[in-house]
Amino acid sequence: MTRFALTLEFDGGPFMGLQRQAHGPSIQQAVEEAASAITGEVVTMHAAGRTDAGVHALGMVAHIDVAKPIAPFRLMEALNAWLRPKPIAVLACEVMPEDWHARFSCTGRAYEYRILNRRAPLTLAKGQAWQMPKPLDAGAMDRAAQVLVGTHDFTTFRSTHCQARSPLKTLDRLAARREGEYVVIEASARSFLHHQVRSMVGCLALVGIGRWDDARVADALAARDRQRLGLNAPPDGLYFLRATYSSGVEHTELA
Amino acid sequence: MTRFALTLEFDGGPFMGLQRQAHGPSIQQAVEEAASAITGEVVTMHAAGRTDAGVHALGMVAHIDVAKPIAPFRLMEALNAWLRPKPIAVLACEVMPEDWHARFSCTGRAYEYRILNRRAPLTLAKGQAWQMPKPLDAGAMDRAAQVLVGTHDFTTFRSTHCQARSPLKTLDRLAARREGEYVVIEASARSFLHHQVRSMVGCLALVGIGRWDDARVADALAARDRQRLGLNAPPDGLYFLRATYSSGVEHTELA
The missing domain is CATH 3.30.70.580 (Pseudouridine synthase I, catalytic domain, N-terminal subdomain)
Known part of the structure; x- marks a missing residue:
């Protein structure tokens, strides 16, 4: 074989x-x-x-x-x-x-989430981005994202159907940036809980429109309660970017 | 009104x-x-x-x-x-x-053509790009494009169904560049003949794979004969980018 x-x-x-x-x-x-x-x-x-x-x-x-x-x-x-x-x-x-x-063998997973931030509906990107009509503050989203980076109990950001044994995960990177009409969020970690990226993006979107602040994100995280989640972002905007592998002295990055 | x-x-x-x-x-x-x-x-x-x-x-x-x-x-x-x-x-x-x-009132029209240059088929960009598996030399395409810039009889690059009175057009800009897996071609002019952009892109693609050279493009243009067209690119990769307007001292660019 x-x-x-x-x-x-x-x-x-x-x-x-x-x-x-x-x-x-x-x-x-x-x-x-x-x-x-x-x-x-x-x-x-x-x-x-x-x-x-x-x-x-x-x-x-x-x-x-x-x-x-x-x-x-x-x-x-x-x-x-x-x-x-x-x-x-x-x-x-x-x-x-x-x-x-x-x-x-996978030691790292990276996702990207694309929000099309404009009033006009999606055309060419239909099904490939989340459209949000209210103006998003990508800088505020990026700052709030740092609250979630690190090792935490991500119960709040986990689907009730998640099958992982532990809600403890180490989030290596969570960053938001503006790219024209888009706000793009990148997330990387060894592994993620079910719906974790979409749940984090949903809360960052609330920060982006000014409804949530950093403290509210910290409270939601500390609560370890799915009921405290602000918003779960739709699947349309989520992309699995790459998987990273390392074993001994070797290091392979595929894709 | x-x-x-x-x-x-x-x-x-x-x-x-x-x-x-x-x-x-x-x-x-x-x-x-x-x-x-x-x-x-x-x-x-x-x-x-x-x-x-x-x-x-x-x-x-x-x-x-x-x-x-x-x-x-x-x-x-x-x-x-x-x-x-x-x-x-x-x-x-x-x-x-x-x-x-x-x-x-339109005094300028700009188009973009997107070629996905890889062996793997289209997925997310299905219907939104032309897939060409053979490696394209974007630099050679850009040089050949300059043969077409200027005022010419574009009969070779015109659909037989074109309703324009004259095949004479002034092409202001035709440029090819590589963007990762993509080769992007931009074209701008006051106006274009029917299928002109797709016809020019088709011939530039033949240059890109090394089958045509600058002289062959010049010959095709000079022939003023639709039969001499190398290839008409499919509609999938073509985007109308913007229209430009100017009247007197005013100048409006919409989009």
């Missing part, structure tokens, strides 16, 4: 999420079916992150194991051909050691 | 083009129907450019005349509300003099 790491880009709009679901299409099902069609084998995909329905990826990392001898470039090309016309693309494909695991 | 200038952004994908068509939806029909619903009047829209099916706009300028007294901001908000969920947005709305005309 050869283990292949895949870097995936996808539009999450038409999918029920990354993970295989009984009730609808998923990224996992699409990639597994394409790989099975190519190899004639039953293929299982493991990914660095389990993105929700409607969440996109610019550089999701996943792996599959294949018995049939095939070069990484040929596998990538064949997967892209089989995946058409679904909005999933394999951007990179490389052979990895058998003990490397897209999810368990 | 009050004349309102509208700056429009739209995803051209679901439309048969900007102009009203008997056989399918158009930007013009959508805006006219929204304006009629708001005012109870029969409203006609005139636009700076007549984009084809599948061509997008980030700053198309158009005008409508309305008898009902309404403030520009309220008209814009009402149009955006009525246009939902169609991917058309009114970004700006202002009152103009009665002799100002979105099409006939």
Whole structure:
């Protein structure tokens, strides 16, 4: 068996999420079916992150194991051909050691959230950004974001369906910046709780319109109570950017 | 009657083009129907450019005349509300003099063409860029573009359905640049022939992959023969960027 790491880009709009679901299409099902069609084998995909329905990826990392001898470039090309016309693309494909695991070896995950800050509705970016009509103060959002950076109990910012054993997470970076009509928020950590990025973005948006301040964000965090969450941002604006890997002296950044 | 200038952004994908068509939806029909619903009047829209099916706009300028007294901001908000969920947005709305005309007063039009230059297929940018798998030399494309700048008979770069009286046009600017995975081509002129931008982009793409050189572009131009066109680029990658207006001492740039 050869283990292949895949870097995936996808539009999450038409999918029920990354993970295989009984009730609808998923990224996992699409990639597994394409790989099975190519190899004639039953293929299982493991990914660095389990993105929700409607969440996109610019550089999701996943792996599959294949018995049939095939070069990484040929596998990538064949997967892209089989995946058409679904909005999933394999951007990179490389052979990895058998003990490397897209999810368990991953030491860093980065997300980006895009808010289109204008009154006019979305056209070309429909389903790919969150539209907020009220003017956002990106500077205030960036300052408030620093309240959340560090090791905390993120219960307030965690979906009630979250399956993680502990609500304790270390948020390495949370930054907001203006880019023209957009406010872009970047978040990176070893791992995130379910809905954590969208929950943090929702509260920062309240700061951006002046309804919340830094103290209110700190209170919400300290409360460790999901009821204290200000707002959960919709999936449309969320992008899985990249996964980082390190093992011993080696350091691999895929995507 | 009050004349309102509208700056429009739209995803051209679901439309048969900007102009009203008997056989399918158009930007013009959508805006006219929204304006009629708001005012109870029969409203006609005139636009700076007549984009084809599948061509997008980030700053198309158009005008409508309305008898009902309404403030520009309220008209814009009402149009955006009525246009939902169609991917058309009114970004700006202002009152103009009665002799100002979105099409006939326009002294400059600018387009952008986006080529996604990679092997992996389009996902999030599906319908919004032209995917070219072979590596493009943007520098060579930019140099070849200069052959086309200036006043020429653009018969080679003109659709056989073009209704313009003369094939003589002055191309003010044609520039290609690399932006990461993208090659972006900008074109500006007082006006363009039908399919002119897509025809020029098609030939520049042949230069980009090394199949054509500057001399071949010059030959094609000099031939004044549509049969000598190398390639007509698809509509997906084309964006109407902005329209420029000047009258006497005044100078207005909308969008």
